[in-house]
Amino acid sequence: MAEEPAAEIQLLRSQKVKLIEILSADADFVLQHADSRFLLSPHGYQQVKACRIPSEKVTDLLDCIIQRGPEAAQGLLELLNDQAVQETFPGLRFLNELQVNTLPSEKKEMSRKRKIAPDLQETISSKQTCNNGSGLVKEKQLMTVACTIGKSWREIGRLALDIPSVKLEEIEEDHSLHKERVFAMLRYWRTSQRDKATAAHLHSLLSQKDWALPLESIDFLLETD
Structure with missing residues (x-):
């Protein structure tokens, strides 16, 4: 029996026609x-970029991301829920409520938070990271960590x-630049860990045993915002 596709992929597929119509305005x-x-x-990227017709470009973009799996699909949904992107494509706001109703329970809370006023959300995010890195690690923090990890x-x-x-081999094939590979690896870890992907947890893992990174390069993970 075939495995049921992840919720993120199901959501993108079910709304594919509508997304193509909306995003074709600026593919x-x-x-x-x-x-x-x-x-x-x-x-x-090169395959999608080569498309000249906006609707075909968006179609290929969605297909490529769906084929890459749940991690990429979730990344696209996060992008489409970004405030700046929704200001460019107001029609995307239907995703906010749709994800609350269709995604698994552990992701409903994340979708709900996206609907909170930006200034209030910023306050909540700050509180989440103020308790010695107990909040979920942010992409900006992952990029900073990626710059400290070498060969x-x-x-x-x-x-x-x-x-x-x-998975590491796949990441290496997909990304040519070292920093991009490390960042993709850290994003994969964050996605797989879900609510355990806190800044403090990442700091703990990277400061142990023979692979420990210099503490001065990762102690920012424990700092308050």
């Missing part, structure tokens, strides 16, 4: 934002973050 805009979040492989990134991925070797 290049959404493509560049998706690429900035490493949601596409270099080959996938031993595969060892750190396997031993410290418990990431399968097959």
Whole structure:
């Protein structure tokens, strides 16, 4: 019996026609934002970029991301829920309520928070990270950490973050730049850990045993905002 697709993929597929209609208004805009979040492989990016017809470009973009799996699909949904993106594509606001009703329970709270006024959400986010890194680690923090990890990134991925070797090889094939590979690895860890992906937890994993990073380079994970 075939495994049921992840909720993120089901959501994108079910709303594919509507998303194509909305995003075709500025296909290049959404493509560049998706690429900035490493949601596409270099080959996938070039394939989508080569499309001249906006609707076909968006179609290929959605197909490429769906094929990459739940992590990429979740990354796209986060992008489409970004306030700046929704200001460019007001029609995307239907996703806010839709995700609350369709995604698994552990993601409903995340979707609910996106509907909170931006200033209030900023306050809540600050409180989450003020308690010695007990809040969920942010992408900005992951990028900072990625800049501190050198050639031993595969060892750190396997031993410290418990990431399968097959996934690390896939990340290496998809990203040509070292920093992008490490960042993609850290994002994969965050996605797989779900509510356990706190800044403090990441700090703990990266400060142990032979693979420990210099504390001065990662202690910011325990700082208050």
